[in-house]
Amino acid sequence: MNTVTTDDGHQPQDSPPEAGDRPTVRAGFMPLIDAAVLIVARERGFAAAEGLDLVLARETSWANIRDRLLVGHFDVAHMLAPMPIAAKLGIGHVRMPMIAPYVLALGGNSIAVSQPVWEAMCLAHGDEPAGPGDTSRAVAAVARSRRAAGAEPLTFAMTYPFSGHNYELRYWLAAGGLDPDVDVRLVVIPPPYMVDAMVAGQIDGMCVGAPWPSLAVENGIGRTVTTKAEIWKASPDKVLAARAAWAETHPRLIDALIRACEAATRWCADPAHHLDLADLLARPAYVGVPAEIIHRALTGRLKVAASGQWVDFPDYLQFPTDGGTAPATRHALWFAAQMLRWGQVPNAAEAYAAAHAVTRPDIWARALGRELPVPRLAPVDGEFFDGTAFDARDL
Amino acid sequence: MSEQSISVAIIDPNAVRAAILIEGLNAAGISRVSVIEETANLLRRLVQLEPDVVIIDLESPSRDVLEQMFQVSRVVQRPVAMFVDQSDSAMIQAAVDAGVSAYVVDGLKKERVKSIVDMAISRFNAFARLQKELDHAKNELADRKVIDKAKGILMKSRGFSEEEAYALLRKTAMNQKARLVDIARSVITAAELLG
Incomplete structure (x- = not known):
């Protein structure tokens, strides 16, 4: 755990005012671009303006974030959106009542494959496949011919069993006709090690948050094939999670933090700040990759191939300013449905109850003085790339 | 499962800390202890070792790798986090505070698991203490060198004896409510500036 302090040698000119007697809120984060809202809340003074001393600690694993939240090292955390549901259900771990009162970002993930797999996909498709539909069918063809030839199955890396990465990757593979538990091998690799694993030939593809797929492209070993935003439109990837008991006993702190996050979200969403934001996140104490690579994710203009092909993904990573930071029951129910689909949880009623809880x-509405958003449970047109309708009304 | 047959895998890049943990486990009668340093082929190593207990440094990014293996793998037995038993919240706290975590296969006797995890906690804590003492000793040594250099400057430029030079440094530090080593540093800086 590396606590980001003022003596890290990278303190900006406009550092927040002295902490003084402001109450401390401790937050864990992983080195990913969508930790931006918490980082900006601290570094641009939004937390201080709400009377908080927001202390950030960079972590090395999602498991650590969960455990440190559990034992009280952290009050809140940057967390994969499905994790609070899994924690509430106690899958593979002690049951831990958690809440998600704020969405830190939408989208942000992409799927990249190695250059040889990309070439095989092009052969199978007859041309360069484009978009999640074409690429899912092409990758399925490659995986099947591998199996037929008795070769090792394709290995895809994602970041955690309870993550948007896992579910989106599985959704994309399954839409192309593959059984992700049979036809390919899925492994977890921490984001900062993904590129090395692809260089070493240990993985053929990855589904991971920005900026890591861009690094694979930059190194000339990978090719971006589709994004989370293309697979599942306007969907959350990370939430602000808190221990339910802590939020219960500290309503003023959680409300102040949500207001600070909302101000930070607006700041992050402003294109005029993208260069500054990229510089801030590039620091070793935060994400620690070149600002130029981070900037691409912020603008949604991604280099998809080392040869220099650029594609615009307008919704690639969003800091929503239209009320989209409110956590939506619809999204939580979809995550619970994926846990059921892939056999991570046996009991549907329990899974859906946890998603609701x-x-x-x-809390979002209370903190921001807004109306409680009306849940959208009926199918949403064009939500999923394969045209499947997700109806959450009967769950 | 008899005690002798329990197998423990340690995932810790710090060889010294791993060694003191092995020593402790061996002393407790557990001889089948392996260290996994290289995490690139973690799954293969775990399949070979078939550990009943995996002890892992909290700083290791491989924790998430392990949790996935235990979710899906058909090749390794399914260890689960030590935290599954709700009653062990004190142990959870102690382990996370110490910077260690453990995964344990189902069916292992609870007391046995507890003694192994307690051992890991105490050895991690002991290592952290040693590390702190070592850092402290290193700092003291460095401070001592700075003070000696400042004394040398005063002896040369003012013709002081060593005792006189030290007394002046100490008196100045007390008057200025500063640390001796900080005063010594300013003497060195001043000497460098003034040639």
Whole structure:
């Protein structure tokens, strides 16, 4: 755990005012671009303006973030959106009542494959496949011919069993006709090690948050094939999670933090700040990759191939300013449905109840003085790339 | 499962800390202890070792790798986090505070698991203490060198004896409510500036 302090040698000119007697809120984060809202809340003074001393600690694993939240090293954390549901259910771990009162970002993930797999996909497709539909069918063809030839199955890396990465990757593979538990091998690799694993030939593809897929492209070993935003439109990837008991006993702190996050979200969403934001996140104490690579994710203009092909993904990573930071029951239910689909949880009623329990738009509304958002449970047109309708009304 | 047959895998890049943990486990009668330093082929190593207990440094990014293996793998037995038993919240706290975590296969006797995890906690804590003492000793040594250099400057430029030079440094530090080593540093800086 590296606590980001003022003596890290990278303190900006406009550092927040002295902490003084402001109450401390401790937050864990992973080195990913979508930790931006918490980082900006601290570094641009939004937390201080709300009377908080927001202390950030960079972590090395999602498991650590969960455990440190559990034992009280952290009050809140940057967390994969499905994790609070899994924690509430106690899958593979002690049951831990958690809440998600705020969405830190939408989208942000992409799928990249190695250059040889990309070439095989082009052969299978007859041309360069484009978009999640074409690429999912092409990768399925490659995986099947591998199996037929008795070769090792394709290995895809993602970041955690309870993550948007895992579910989006599985959704994309399954839409192309593959059984992700049979036809390919899925492994977890921490984001900062993904590129090395691809260089070493240990993985053929990855589904991971920005900026890591861009690094694979930059190194000439990978090719971006599709994004989370293309697979599942306007969907959350990370939430602000808190221990339910802590949020219960510290309503003023959680409300102040949500207001600071909302101000930080607006700041992050402003294109005029993208260069500054990229510089801030590039620091070793935060994400620690070149600002130029981070800037691409912020603008949604991604280099998809080392040869220099650029594609615009307008919704690649969003800091939503239209009320989209409210956690939506619809999204939590979809994550619970994926846990059921892939056999991570046996009991549907429990899974859906947990999704309802952790999703707390009421706290979001209270903190920001907004109306409680009306849940959208009926199918949403064009939500999923394969045209499947997700109806959350009967769950 | 008899005690002798328990197998423990340690995932810790710090060889010294791993060694003191092995020593402790061996002393407790557990002889089948392996260290996994290289995490690139973690799954293969775990399949070979078939550990009943995996002890892992919290700083290791491989924790998430392990949790996935235990979710899906058909090749390794399914260890689960030590934290599954709700009653062990004190142990959870102690382990996370110490910077260690453990995964344990189902069916292992609870007391046995507890003694192994307690051992890991105490050895991690002991190592952290040693590390702190070592850092402290290193700092003291460095401070001592700075003070000696400042004394040398005063002896040369003012013709002081060593005792006189030290007394002046100490008196100045007390008057200025500063640390001796900080005063010594300013003497060195001043000497460098003034040639």
